[in-house]
Amino acid sequence: MQGTILVIDGVSTNRIALKVQLADAFFDVVQAGDLKEMHHKLRICTPDLIITALAVSDGTACDVKSATQREERLRNVPVIAVDAKGCTTARLDALAAGVEDVICHPIDDLVLHARIRSLLRARSAKEELRLQRDAAGAMRHSSIEFGQMEPLRAATVALVTETKLMGRNWKKALEEFAPFGLRCHDLTDIRGLMSAPVPDAIVIELNPDTAGLGLRLVADLRARAATRQSIIVALPDQDTPEIAAEALDRGAHDVVQSGFNPAELAMRLRAQLTQKLQEDRLRASIHSELKAASSDMMTGLHNRRYAMPFLDRVLQDARATGESFALMVADLDHFKQVNDLYGHPVGDAVLIETAARLKMMITPKDLLARIGGEEFLFVLPGQSASDAAKSAADFCDAINERPFRVAGIDQPIKMTISVGAVIGSTRQMRDLSAADLIAKADQALYAAKNAGRNRVSVSKQSPVAA
Structure with a gap:
């Protein structure tokens, strides 16, 4: 089995349909109809990922995410919410609560599996960082709360669009919601992305006409040392699930399938940049501990x-x-x-x-x-x-x-x-x-x-x- 996924939904046919989809990909599926049953299941297993309906009879996806944050063993378990009604407010509330993604009915198999792969890769990378930190003897850093804004104000976000005009329009719309610095690039003029200062996050437009170039850029950015740690968010057209899935598999950290919505994009960027800040601190801690282990504290020379x-x-x-x-x-x-x-x-x-x-x-x-x-x-x-x-x-x-x-x-x-x-x-x-x-x-x-x-x-x- 690839891992265990907990599915929470009050509609049994939805749970069964998801179980079939996930079982075909060799996941072990555990089911719960509401939050009460979820708590019972979590006492006997630690899932690798949770897929929950945006709302169940006794709570919401926000409550599910909150429950995972209360226990150390569940803290890094990603949560995907499924929106059956297309409610923008509920989707934004879930993202604000830290839910990693909200996908809409009907669920596209291609995008779902790509999103699961992406989230499990991210979780595995974070767990590896924590193991390296512990092995190096580093002190634990307290987690950064999602409501904490100040560390993000120094972050820079590059908007890569087909045309400069589109980039300027995005920038103007985002400035109302985004606390970080914004700069524009078009897909054919990205030299600035590769040179210092490297942006903390890169948003890439993937419309059908330029998707090939944009997808190659996603893979290129993830492969280069300078931009490997930058957050990549892809914005494909709403009706192109195959492009969304491809972007995730090429290394995009997030995909916004609902189209350009400045409030939602800002919220997703904020969550991703918060995670990046935590991981940057982990890497710095590991580097510091390894340096200390190989250095003479008094003279600063090697030991x-x-x-x-x-x-x-x-x-x-x-x-x-x-x-x-x-x-x-x-x-x-x-x-x-x-x-x-x-x-x-x-x-x-x-x-x-x-x-x-x-x-x-x-x-x-x-x-x-x-x-x-x-x-x-x-x-x-x-x-x-x-x-x-x-x-x-x-x-x-x-x-x-x-x-x-x-x-x-x-x-x-x-x-x-x-x-x-x-x-x-x-x-x-x-x-x-x-x-x-x-x-x-x-x-x-x-x-x-x-x-x-x-x-x-x-x-x-x-x-x-x-």
Whole structure:
């Protein structure tokens, strides 16, 4: 089965007809005649989607949506309402309550199944984001209420129509209902959609004469990195269900089959942009948590957790190309004395300044990571032995050429650093692992310490000094 759909309708023939349609698409169908029966069904199952009549004997589609919002397990279950009477007010009320779509009788199989596929894809994507957030250890964000307007005022919506005149007419009509910025494009002049600032939502006219171009645009926008997260709303003619279904299957987030109605379009855009805002916050939270997991909080450098996979990738690339690279481990000399004499806050300030100085010495392709208290790791792809010797000397100079000035300390603090270097040669790349190369760099670092500190070593002396 593709999933479970709960059908709520007081008319048994309507429920049976929907069950036949959905069973043919391999959905498991659960039925309820009213809200009381719905609550009973929801206690024993969690549907993937709900299709409800706009009104039943003891409530409305708004009540159904409200019920799903009260339970965490049901919060992301999409709701489709079926309008048997063509009541615009009731349809707008349902959309305002958060119902994902309202479709009219007679129900078109093509559009219904496309809409179900679209909503289930969206639900799956949101659940995946939440799982990624939880895996990254992010804090839960409170949901944004549908009545909250302020975050949407900064949103921009592009209106893409067959002619500029049509776009201007749409814009003028929407301005009364839409709290966000509006701009116009025609179907043959869409370069601005692909460049910054990318619109938050794009409304595309799909009349029969230009549907092919418009549908290709829908697919193109969803495929491009710049516009992949933009909301796409398609407006086909009322009598073209096949175009509506195609738009949904090509990636449109919403389709307005009732024609251009500024109040309804504004409401749908508001709901879609609210969802986008929630998902953008989830993505930002995931990015922040992943960055925190791979970064050293004090210095802002990468940490060992990030450095080891990076070194593995450099080693694999070097094995494939035969290109050498430099691996270095650097350690501040006599750093313990700084903590003992001045306290750990001063030691932290020295570490932060050390990281800043060293970071200025590397290129974007290089890696600098803090892997211990006062220990740093460099991975420098493409460097030969002579390149590495110069780089390591520059690292030493960056630390010892001028003393460290720390707020609250009258005298500047003189610091030096020792560096142990290993060059990833053809033989080493074949025989040694990343951990083996780090061990060799550590041995070289100990040799530099034993030789008097403030120097670079690539020798293989036994570790003695600390």
